[in-house]
Amino acid sequence: MRVLVALPDAGRFAARLRAAGIEVVATTSPRELASDAAGSALAGELARADVLVLPADRSVLTPALVASCDRFDTRIVARCRRDADRRLAESLGLAAVGQDVDAVAAVNALPRAHTAPARGRAIAVWGPAGAPGRTTVSIELARELARDGRRVGLADADTHAPSLALALGVADEGPGLAAACRQAGRGELTPAELTRIAVPLGDVEVLPGINRPGRWPELSADRLERAVDVARDWVDDLILDVSASLERDEEIVSDLDGPRRNAATLAALTAADLVVAVVAADPVGVSRFLRSYPDLRSAVGATPVRVVVNKLRGGPLGIDARGQVRRSLERYAGIERCWFVPWDPRAADAALLAARPIGEGAARGAIPAAVRRLVGEAVSPPGPNDAARRSRTSSRKRRAERHAAVTATAP
Template sequence: MSVRVVLASDRLGASFVDALDDHGAEVSLVVTADAPADAAADAVTGRAAAEMLGALAAADVLAVDAGRDALTPQLVAVCDRFGVRIVAICDGAADRRLAEMFGVATCAPDDVCAAVVHAVAPAPTGPARGRIIAVWGPAGAPGRTTLAIEIAAELARDGRRVALADADTHAPSIAMLTGLADEGPGFAAACRAAERGTLSAAELERIALPLGDVAVLAGINRPGRWPELSSARVGGALEQCRTWVEDLIVDVAAPLERDEEIVSDIEGPRRNAATLAVLAAADVVVAVVSADPVGVARFVRAYPDLRAAAGAAPIRVLVNKTRSSTLGIDARSQVRRTLERYVGVAACWFVPWDSKAADAAVLQAQPVGRVAPRSSLSGAVRRFVGEAIEPPPARAAGTRPSRASGADAPSPGSGARARTRRALRGAA
């Protein structure tokens, strides 16, 4: 079966069609670089735009020049909706950074044929592995640790093997919020064992602390210990965790800067290495936004760095502490319009401000879902898990989601429907 390709390039002309054909790719349409983006921006501009979108809907791959006019959030969202993979043709470092911000595949002009074929190549078979879910949020306490705990507890309700790890090198707090001891081995010990090659599922089970049905790897008890969480150590520990649990939820710090690589060429410890390593390895990234003007502004400014760090992993945006007192009337619509306009995020979920339930959870050092299962906060997290990160079917080892943007639309499955039924029964 041939690969159907739409070629949108000012660098590669019609003569390149024969080269793609030799590699088993059938080029259905050749257009200028900005034609798909123009059609995605306004589908009612005329017959040409409709034909362009129709060709995209029937294609498997869109090979397009990387550029701000050609590779846009609207185009990425349209391709996500059609199930079309994007291969960005990059002619320099700036083009590659732009493509990485959207999490699409990149290639040089000389490697387009191989990249197009590889984009739809079947994944190698192998045993199913656990999934890594990173929970990130910008500076300012948007509530990422609280939501990481709630997401882990909610996933464990279906009988899945779930673990929660604290990889925050600036302000680790999972142990304090859950009443667990942070003097034990925890995630840092897992990282050291991974470096020595002695980390196994049995060792992870030994050093983890129980929080109901969730196994917890506590974080470092002093921020000054951050050099223990190097990139190589964290990456090795995460790979072993995939063999230990079905879902690993990892709480990470807010900063995404790589300043050390700019000011020094010496290979040394990086303060934000743990966060960047977790985001690079994650299968799903939950981005937490605080529903106030400062929180939204910080998220908008940090989102491009998050998108570049997460690579191809889908980003699910969760707006926390939603209330009208900080944003005025119709706070949800205001946040939704802002995120869609400035960062191209078309789908997001909301968690209401429920200080009573959150305070009760802190007082009892338990997840909100256990202390106040019928609270609005717990119900919102339950809906988010069911719609945005419901456990997927088992997939092959070593594979990652092909591509996603912040505009991913929710697609509830059978598990989501079961969660919805439970929520309705609980509210009855």
């Protein structure tokens, strides 16, 4: 086996390989490898090497480099410092090892049989007109799912009033979901390409929507369905923030096979494995939801729907606001169970001002706690492997908190 090493500690890594009788064809730095992403200057070394060892960093581990290694039949081992690095390597179909793994063990990780991961699911977040909080719920859902170590994508499929990029402080001039749909229409979209065009926001990969409502024809039904299908091999959970309109008026007025304004919403709801329906906790919001709910059920068919009552407070509903909403939903829509998210304007305003999820600035606040309960009970109930994963995540957080406390008190 011949190995090309491109690591910050390439000398020490190569020495360990040579001591074990493994041939090292060359060593280089990640910076030099990144500047030669296409592999033109390193073509000779790549052609002679069986394995390339490099750090799992977006500046180094690019689709162009992966394509060059495929051309030379050179396999890649990516050393990962964080969970996000491991997700990047796995999305490209590469062998991922920890930063502290021995050099010989890292190279020997390749012969193991690769088992295809289970396909991910799509979760559509819908709500009637009137700003019930679809985008806020989408963001908090994505953050909460990512806390358990899941690979999470967040896409803005709203063709009427896209707001995900603005709420998260992400530039909406980039490729985003529209570019993914265009490539899906040509049959060229891959999980690696989704990783390239997505904007990483912590542990969540964000696909911003269109930056002008007039671009809605780019999100056609066929393109979006294909993009969602590819995304199932990209992330464990894809959260789709969709618009309120469910009408099919264009199909009634014209029988021509042209673009439909609400096609993206209907396609996302049809392709979703789970729908989260958001209700604003006031008389107008509940009334709008009850009138639109039959159309939603008609669009999604047998797909499970989880109803979230957002912005719950006693002001517009009086005494026992929770009970009044629950009884109204059960009586007029047959909804026997729903989940409640309280109204916390201070935390919501602070998050919007800082362009970040509410849970990042107030992790123990009322809204993150309610979303945590929603995820645990209705969206992603604990499975047999979740307890160990959550324990590892909690242990890392406790160590980080202790380290921060010691650093803050150090002289």
